[in-house]
Amino acid sequence: EVQLVESGGGLVQPGGSLRLSCAASGFLFSNYEMSWVRQAPGKGLEWVSDITASSSTIYYADSVKGRFTISRDNAKRSLYLQLNSLRAEDTAVYYCARVAHYETTFDCWGQGTLVTVSS
Amino acid sequence: EIVMTQSPATLSVSPGERATLSCRASQSVSSNLAWYQQKPGQAPRLLIYGASTRATGTPARFSGSGSGTEFTLTISSLQSEDFAVYYCQQYNNWPPLTFGGGTKVEIK
Numbered sequence: 459e460v461q462l463v464e465s466g467g468g469l470v471q472p473g474g475s476l477r478l479s480c481a482a483s484g485f486l487f488s489n490y491e492m493s494w495v496r497q498a499p500g501k502g503l504e505w506v507s508d509i510t511a512s513s514s515t516i517y518y519a520d521s522v523k524g525r526f527t528i529s530r531d532n533a534k535r536s537l538y539l540q541l542n543s544l545r546a547e548d549t550a551v552y553y554c555a556r557v558a559h560y561e562t563t564f565d566c567w568g569q570g571t572l573v574t575v576s577s
Numbered sequence: 578e579i580v581m582t583q584s585p586a587t588l589s590v591s592p593g594e595r596a597t598l599s600c601r602a603s604q605s606v607s608s609n610l611a612w613y614q615q616k617p618g619q620a621p622r623l624l625i626y627g628a629s630t631r632a633t634g635t636p637a638r639f640s641g642s643g644s645g646t647e648f649t650l651t652i653s654s655l656q657s658e659d660f661a662v663y664y665c666q667q668y669n670n671w672p673p674l675t676f677g678g679g680t681k682v683e684i685k
């Protein structure tokens with residue numbers, strides 16, 4: 459069974475940092491591009507960042523560029539998102555998502571991890 | 578950045594009826610358009626890609642159409658499990674990948 463499991467969310471003060479992890483199983487992780495997508499409470503979906511299978515190309519949304527860093531460890535079948543200089547508007551459920559081979563769509567999602575930025 | 582606009586924000590439909598959801602792009606995205614379904618407390622699920630191709634496991638009552646800037650998701654006969662929020666997403670010109678604001682399909 460294809461599965462993505464996020465962890466690392468929690469309550470953090472403005473200006474603080476957090477590292478999210480996503481553990482993949484049930485598929486050949488090293489063959490897939492991966493992304494992070496977030497959803498603020500009661501709001502819609504916002505793409506955050508993308509990393510190719512070999513980590514050769516990385517993209518960020520303007521809203522997080524310079525503050526967040528995406529990375530992966532194919533040997534550990536894991537995806538990461540380092541969140542620095544956090545702001546209240548970063549409060550959201552963060553999903554890791556697998557990018558489909560045939561199109562840049564998200565064909566598998568984790569259950570999400572909640573990040574709350576508040577003093 | 579391509580802006581995706583969905584309408585209506587909320588659609589009230591009776592079980593068994595047809596639901597038609599719209600998604601408009603601020604510029605052409607060709608057929609590089611996907612639809613997702615999200616139920617409360619759950620992650621989104623891919624329904625349609627390439628504007629009209631059903632993803633694995635998507636029931637035949639879901640159909641997508643359109644190209645360029647105007648797209649439609651049709652649910653031919655709403656089942657109880659179809660009441661959810663639906664999002665469109667373009668992947669023609671990115672970064673960024675962009676989603677619409679969503680349409681909530683609720684029971685009438």
